[in-house]
Amino acid sequence: MQLDMSSPTTTERVFNFSAGPAVLPEMVLEQIRDELLCLPGVGSSVMEISHRSQAFVEILDDARRRIIDLHQIPDDHEVLFVQGGATLQNTMIPANLLVDQNQTADCIITGTWGKKNSQDIQYYGSLNIAWDGAETNYTQVPTNSELNLTEGAAYCHYTSNETIHGVQFPEPPEVGEAPLVVDQSSDFLSEPLDIKRFGMIYACAQKNCGIAGVTTLIIRRELLERAGDRLPRYLDYAQHVKGASMLNTPPTFAIYVTGLVCNWIQNTVGGLEEMHRLNQEKANLLYNLIDNSGGFFLGHAQPSSRSLMNVVFRLESQELDSKFVTEAAALGMTGLKGHRSVGGIRASIYNAMPLSGVQALHDFMRDFAQRNG
């Protein structure tokens, strides 16, 4: 296709490689559109109904149960929906999990998001950086033996996938006794996970499971007790559990979209094993082409730490990077410009990016290399 995206009336959909907010499954968008003015049997838009109405209580519970089913979440973990994104979690995690200023949080930093998470810990206790890949501009994750862990740490935090650097842990790190806390904002529901290994998992929705404005938390119940009564209401996880994710009016529409996306993963894709297989197939298409390009495309991450979600690479010059992005956009492939801190190209291929989109990008890359190599 050759789109004229400069026309304000163009209504043809592109392949959207945005790092987030990101592409949604088209069938989810169609369902939202079809029932936008009137949720069947309710008489109002899902955006207009009380969060206390039976219809919405069922929508929230349905979304929660789908996440529990997809990840086979054990009974000793709670599933919550809150607002404020990972950034508010950067505050809430140390506020809730550090009992006093003498406790230490271990942080494994493999990119920009892990670094941001570490910056608010000072307000609630001590920070120990267990590993930081800054020296090599975040091209890999550490091995377990490289981690400098604190004995008796209150928790250990890491970011499973770093969107800017395209670096992902192939397996969760082994951190001993400390509860493992993971920011899964960019790879939540992209593959199966053994939830028992985690004290807490959190993920904003706008990459793999919905739209911006809702964050899913999965938290081991025993951790809820640490905050005691020292926190104001919104910051206290136990209050959100007590309110069943309705401590205050939840972001109702965003939760509804999350439920629809989970339904799509379950019933159209076929579950997390199949989701993972598809994500591997998509990523391999691009990484194999990069590896076989004779150095025309240069991947950012080390092969053992490559992200299945964000394929980050560059060409031999910034001029060629720009030409690549411009030509791709003209062919209906948007959002490919890399983050300014890394440069080059970033193709974000989250759950909802169809194989056909990745194939189109692959073919364009091959053609571009032939014409410019």
Added chain:
Amino acid sequence: MQLDMSSPTTTERVFNFSAGPAVLPEMVLEQIRDELLCLPGVGSSVMEISHRSQAFVEILDDARRRIIDLHQIPDDHEVLFVQGGATLQNTMIPANLLVDQNQTADCIITGTWGKKNSQDIQYYGSLNIAWDGAETNYTQVPTNSELNLTEGAAYCHYTSNETIHGVQFPEPPEVGEAPLVVDQSSDFLSEPLDIKRFGMIYACAQKNCGIAGVTTLIIRRELLERAGDRLPRYLDYAQHVKGASMLNTPPTFAIYVTGLVCNWIQNTVGGLEEMHRLNQEKANLLYNLIDNSGGFFLGHAQPSSRSLMNVVFRLESQELDSKFVTEAAALGMTGLKGHRSVGGIRASIYNAMPLSGVQALHDFMRDFAQRNG
């Protein structure tokens, strides 16, 4: 009309008197639906595009400018969009505005929401309850002379409209030198307001200006300096200003809806003066009927404190209340059951409730009184 709302396939819209999330203008819903899969000229849904994209930056700026234009907000106030609803503001306000534990916040409590606001102040300083209407179950607002204000208070907080009790300040209270902070969650953009009088105005969107998941803040710039560097990032208003409401990924879709609603107020309704006139006309229809019902309908609020947004009344028995709600629902008027703490009936008639909906309710009430009086 006589709807069978028990059928899950019914797609006829009702008159939705929900207290919030609440009715939206139908033309706004239609625009959302029409461009749901593809924002014209962009090639993706508004839900799928990066918050850093030119298209979304323009959407956010457009929403912000419309609020500035509607309220003629002076240059010394910032307009922000954040997440977490009024409940997170209950924390952020004292966290930012109380410089230390020795400072005092004055609170005027005219209902449930004002009381909730007062409960998190203890974590950051001292609370002085300047007035509390609890003794009469919140049927009125105080006069200025009844206020027990603190000399040198860090700020004075009140709730302009209490949704549960249907109590609204006809004018902002006079509180002297302390910056006036108001929760306008349920009457924001329902009438003109002299912004210069306020240190801060905040309002979640799901009643008068959009959907759940975004909160608008209007804050006098000099108040931003009080927090210094003592707060973690998400809690610090100055960080949100610095990030131009994009400290982290904002609730993009919710902000888009707010912009559309503001556009509707400006260009379809004709501005806040006309919005106010319409809101008065709607409320007067119901209050006049209540006052002329010979005691069949009993209003909760004192006439001088009556809300234009939430008309709260009861009938002579709970059985009659229930019969009223059931018969109204069968006629396509939903969300009329009063809050459990007050009982009876609550008709929420926010900006987007059309006059035709209030007229339908009025006619039903008159008919119901004739049949049961």
